[in-house]
Amino acid sequence: MIFKNMTDLVGRTPCVNFRPADACPARIWIKLEGFNPTGSVKDRAAIYNIRSAIEAGQLKPGKTIIDASSGNMASALAYFGMTMGFPVTVACSSKLTAEKAGLIEYFGADLIRIGDFTIEASNYCRDVIVVKEPERYCFLDQLHNWNNPRAHFETTGPEILADFPALDAVVGSLGSGGTMNGVARFIKQNRPGARVVTVEAESGTRIPGTGAFCDGDYVTPFIEQLRSAVLVDHRLSVSLESAKARTRELTRQGFYCGIQTGGVAHAAIKIAIENDLRGDVVVISGDAGWKNMDKLAEL
Ligand SMILES: Cc1ncc(COP(=O)(O)O)c(C=O)c1O
Numbered sequence: 001m002i003f004k005n006m007t008d009l010v011g012r013t014p015c016v017n018f019r020p021a022d023a024c025p026a027r028i029w030i031k032l033e034g035f036n037p038t039g040s041v042k043d044r045a046a047i048y049n050i051r052s053a054i055e056a057g058q059l060k061p062g063k064t065i066i067d068a069s070s071g072n073m074a075s076a077l078a079y080f081g082m083t084m085g086f087p088v089t090v091a092c093s094s095k096l097t098a099e100k101a102g103l104i105e106y107f108g109a110d111l112i113r114i115g116d117f118t119i120e121a122s123n124y125c126r127d128v129i130v131v132k133e134p135e136r137y138c139f140l141d142q143l144h145n146w147n148n149p150r151a152h153f154e155t156t157g158p159e160i161l162a163d164f165p166a167l168d169a170v171v172g173s174l175g176s177g178g179t180m181n182g183v184a185r186f187i188k189q190n191r192p193g194a195r196v197v198t199v200e201a202e203s204g205t206r207i208p209g210t211g212a213f214c215d216g217d218y219v220t221p222f223i224e225q226l227r228s229a230v231l232v233d234h235r236l237s238v239s240l241e242s243a244k245a246r247t248r249e250l251t252r253q254g255f256y257c258g259i260q261t262g263g264v265a266h267a268a269i270k271i272a273i274e275n276d277l278r279g280d281v282v283v284i285s286g287d288a289g290w291k292n293m294d295k296l297a298e299l
Pocket residue numbers: 040041042070072073173174175176177178179180208209210258260285286287
């Protein structure tokens with residue numbers, strides 16, 4: 001396989017069969033978004049948000065990309081900004097882990113730490129940083145930028161149906177909701193019989209890439225649309241303990257992913273058993289294990 005540059009490696013991620021110990025009637029497939037260049041699903045939205053800003057004339061040479069993130073989008077922007085020649089500033093909440101902060105700095109981005117929720121960092125970008133120097137910054141605003149779900153409507157969703165034309169269900173977690181908004185809209189338009197399952201974190205639980213909306217994580221317009229339109233068949237909350245246990249099981253079968261994958265796989269197996277799903281169930285694994293070593297070390 002030959003590619004012209006690293007950005008061509010975003011997407012077309014592999015799916016691998018996971019065989020859980022439970023008597024699960026479905027075939028469970030883990031779609032490994034950790035195979036994207038910076039090891040997470042956020043590479044897709046990062047590229048779409050940057051390219052759309054360039055096409056709209058908002059991002060020009062000399063301007064600095066800025067956005068808020070809990071970690072994976074920040075590392076993706078730092079990386080792609082660097083390769084495309086744009087300086088990058090990211091604002092991250094207290095959820096940012098030391099290893100992701102290290103990646104952001106390694107790729108040469110400036111890091112601002114602010115608040116406990118990504119929305120606080122996002123508001124700080126919009127109301128403080130950009131207001132001070134509007135000519136300098138291009139705010140990509142991943143929490144409200146519809147190019148974020150468009151990335152998944154145009155790439156992740158079609159990839160899933162191309163691999164599994166008889167798809168039974170797709171299961172993924174909600175951070176910004178961009179992934180599941182785009183995937184759900186594509187699946188409901190093209191295979192309405194397939195179920196869409198979204199996964200959140202239980203109250204008091206911190207699972208990267210899995211919002212605990214009951215505890216104040218921000219409900220973006222993408223998540224609002226998922227809730228109001230007939231796009232989601234099941235909404236599940238997972239505990240940290242079940243996500244960790246499932247991550248341990250995945251690891252033993254060679255899946256080197258973050259704890260988000262364990263949580264989503266756990267929800268997928270639960271739904272498959274409860275609804276006697278006998279076909280293909282796709283789990284969207286948000287990131288690679290190497291991006292989560294500080295959390296995996298606690299397993
Ligand atoms: C590991 C991981 N999985 C899944 C997601 C969810 O992605 P989205 O923001 O598109 O909902 C994120 C987002 O932060 C993530 O970091």
